[in-house]
Amino acid sequence: MPKMRDNELSNGGLESPADEEEEGEEEEKEITVPNPSSPTLFSPQLKAMMRIRNKYQALKKRRISANSAAPASPRANAPEVFTFEQLAAQKKKRRRKSRVLFPSDSRKFLPKEKERSRAKPFLILFSIIVFLQVYNAIENLDDHVVKYDLEGLEKTLGREVFGQKRGVETLMEHLRDYLSTYSHKRPLALSVHGPSGVGKSHLGRLLARHFRSVVGDQLVVQYFALYNCPPSESPGQCAADLTARVAQVVARAEADERVPVVVLDEAQAMRPPVLDALLELLRPDQSNEFLNVVYVLLGSLGHEEIVRHVLQNSSSSSSSSSSSSSFWKGQEDDMEDVIRGSLAEQHPLWAEMDVVALTLLEKSHVVECFLEEMTREGFYPDLGHVDQLAGELSYYSAGGRQYSQNGCKQVVAKVNLL
Structure with a gap:
């Protein structure tokens, strides 16, 4: 025992594994468990140290035997090499999430409702404001139409102008669209054409009489070419007089915020200087008061085209009704195009006007x-x-x-x- 202590002290208390094995074997041979009946030769501290050392040696032998039994891996001592396949496998493993499966007999609880958005009341308020603005605009359009009593005018024309239902409807559509507002980008120019005796002059008188009753006599001009500009008078002077008369009317209408009406009858008798003056009045680059005017020209120009068109296409209508409106409903557009093309060859004024055709x-x-x-x-x-x-x-x-x-x-x- 003194010899063992000397070896421990000489090694500084640290022994190599080989030395420990040799010493363990020697001590197993030398150290014998004393008989408990015999008197003890060691102190309790030394006994405890011996027990700890014996346990350490037993654990060491077990580890060595386990390592010798396992097969040696060829890449055990080889350095590890990084590959992207390992990284991809790690990412796939990370992405895998365990699915939560609810039992069929369990009670599922819905998530709580989201908090109510504060912007929703403002959106509703904005929608209401837009609706009121649109409704007010529509009401204003109706007010303009009511101001001119176009419904009464349509009833009057339908009752007193015979056989021109389709022409009256077209005329009223133009007037209704134009008079629904006060501010415009260009004047409304309507050219009513038809053969002799179909009601052109009568239509002009009815228009002038109606608008005199709703906007006043001072805002309506009724111009007869043969009466206001006879052949003996200079055409240049006639054009100047017509322009001055229209300027006076539109200035008064601008102050009253109303749309004046100019009815010009016997357009076929108007000479080129008068037509040139009318073309200048229809230009869109004028002051505002000259843009808010309704011009209605009445004449028999193009009546040959109307007669020819009616006689050529009357056989295509299989209806036996005596009313011509149903017949002209499908033929009116073609007839107006023919008339507009014929009139544009005579003067550029007709190309700037909307043609309304009256049939036989x-x-x-x-x-x-x-x-x-x-x-x-x-x-x-x-x-x-x-x-x-x-x-x-x-x-x-x-x-x-x-x-x-x-x-x-x-x-x-x-x-x-x-």
């Missing part, structure tokens, strides 16, 4: 003219007598229909002879 009157419309005129003169309208008077007029025959060559122009003369 049938015999049934002439009968209505006789009834109206006889009632106005105080005669009892006998239908047999009226048919006899209407049969004395000249007609075109086409497609099983009879179209009056002069319209209702001779009705007044016939009634005056009664």
Whole structure:
């Protein structure tokens, strides 16, 4: 035992594994467990040290035997090499998440509702404001239309202008669209064309009378080419007078914030200087008061095209109705294009205007003219007598229909002879 202590002290208390194994074997041989009945030769501290050393040696032997039993890996001592496959495998492992499976018999709780957005009330308020603005704008449009009583004008024209239902509807569409607002980018220029006796002049008188009643006599100009500008007067002076008259009316209308109406009849008798003056009044680069004007020209220019178009296409209509509006509903656009092309060759003014075509009157419309005129003169309208008077007029025959060559122009003369 003294020899063992000397070896421990000489090694500084540190021994190599080989020395420890040799010493362990020697001590196992030398050290014997004393008999508990015999008197002890060691102190309790030394016994504890011996027990600890024996346990250490036993654990060491077990570790050595386990390492010798396991197969040696060829790459055990080889350095580790980094590869991207290992990184990808690690990422895949990281991305894998365990799925939470709810039992079928368990109760699922819905997530709590999100907090109510504070912007939603402001969005509702903004929508209400926009709706009120749009509604107010529509009401203002209706106010403008009501101001000119276009509904009453349409009823009057439909009642007193015979056989021109489609033409009246087109005219009212233009007026309704234009008069729905006060500020415009260009004037409204309508050119009403038709053969003799179809009601052009009568239409002009009705327009002038209606607008005088709603906007005032001072804001309506009724111009007759043969009366206001006779052949004896200089055409240049006629153009200057017309321009000055229109300027006076539009200045007064600008102060009243209303749209004036200029009705020009007998357009076929207007000379080039007067047409040039009208073309200048229609330019869009003028002051505001000249842009808020309605011009209605009435004339028989292009009546040959209208007559030819009606007679050529009357056979294509299979309807037996005496009303011509259903017939012209599909033919009006083509007829207006033909008239506009023919008029544009005569003067550039017609290319800047919207054409409204009045068609030929049938015999049934002439009968209505006789009834109206006889009632106005105080005669009892006998239908047999009226048919006899209407049969004395000249007609075109086409497609099983009879179209009056002069319209209702001779009705007044016939009634005056009664």
